[in-house]
Amino acid sequence: MTTRDEKPLSVEQVDEVIARYPGRTGDVLSILETLQEMHPLKYLPPDTLKYxxxxxxxxxxxxxxxxxxYSFFNLRPQGRHTVMVCRGTACHTRGSKLLLDGLLTESGGSVNGDDASTSFTTPDHELTVRTVACFGQCALAPVVAxxxxxxxxxxxxxxxxxxxxxxKGEAKDENS
Ligand code: FES
Structure with a gap:
C-alpha cells in the first residue's frame, strides 16, 4: 500500500507563517488556515496547534x-481526493446510503477510526469521503461531488x- 508523505511542517515553515501575522490574537484564524493549506495532508496536527x-x-x-x-479545519489527515456524498432526503430515498456503503467497502472497511457513517479517510490517504446535507441539485439525486x-x-x-x-490518476468522468 502506498502512503502519502506525512512529513510535518518544519518549525521554520510554521515560524514564517506566524511572522506574516504579527497581531496577538486576531490573525490566528489566518495562521491556522495557511498552515493547514501548506500541510501535505491538509490538516492541523496537535503539535502545530500547541506551537x-x-x-x-x-x-x-x-x-x-x-x-x-470552523468546519473547514481538519484535525485528521485528509485524502488526496475527496468524495462528498449527499445525504439529504431526495438523495437518501434514491440510494445515497448505498453509495456511502460502497465507498466504505471499496476502502477495505478500514477508515482510521473515524465515524464511517459521516466521514472517513482511507489509510493510504488517497481518499476522504464526507457527507453533505444537500447540494441543491435534488432533481439529479443521488448526487455526489x-x-x-x-x-x-x-x-x-x-x-x-x-x-x-x-x-490511479485517470480521468474523473467515466461513462458507464
Ligand atoms: S438532497 Fe441531495 S442534492 Fe438535495
Whole structure:
C-alpha cells in the first residue's frame, strides 16, 4: 500500500507563517488556515496547534475552540481526493446510503477510526469521503461531488469505478 508523505511542517515553515501575522490574537484564524493549506495532508496536527498557541501567547483551549468551530479545519489527515456524498432526503430515498456503503467497502472497511457513517479517510490517504446535507441539485439525486466536480444520478458501480480511476490518476468522468 502506498502512503502519502506525512512529513510535518518544519518549525521554520510554521515560524514564517506566524511572522506574516504579527497581531496577538486576531490573525490566528489566518495562521491556522495557511498552515493547514501548506500541510501535505491538509490538516492541523496537535503539535502545530500547541506551537501556534505558545507563539501567540494563547491558551491551547482557545486555539482548539477556533479549529473546532470552523468546519473547514481538519484535525485528521485528509485524502488526496475527496468524495462528498449527499445525504439529504431526495438523495437518501434514491440510494445515497448505498453509495456511502460502497465507498466504505471499496476502502477495505478500514477508515482510521473515524465515524464511517459521516466521514472517513482511507489509510493510504488517497481518499476522504464526507457527507453533505444537500447540494441543491435534488432533481439529479443521488448526487455526489468528486473533488470539485458534481455528478448526478450516481450509481454505486459508477462511483466505485470513478474513484478507482482518480486514485490511479485517470480521468474523473467515466461513462458507464
Ligand atoms: S438532497 Fe441531495 S442534492 Fe438535495
Amino acid at each position: 501556534v498557541a505558545e507563539r501567540k501567547g494563547l491558551a491551547l483551549s482557545n486555539v482548539f475552540s477556533v479549529v473546532t468551530f 468528486v473533488d470539485e466536480d458534481i455528478h448526478g444520478h450516481m450509481s454505486d458501480l459508477k462511483l466505485r469505478r470513478m474513484v478507482r480511476g482518480i486514485v
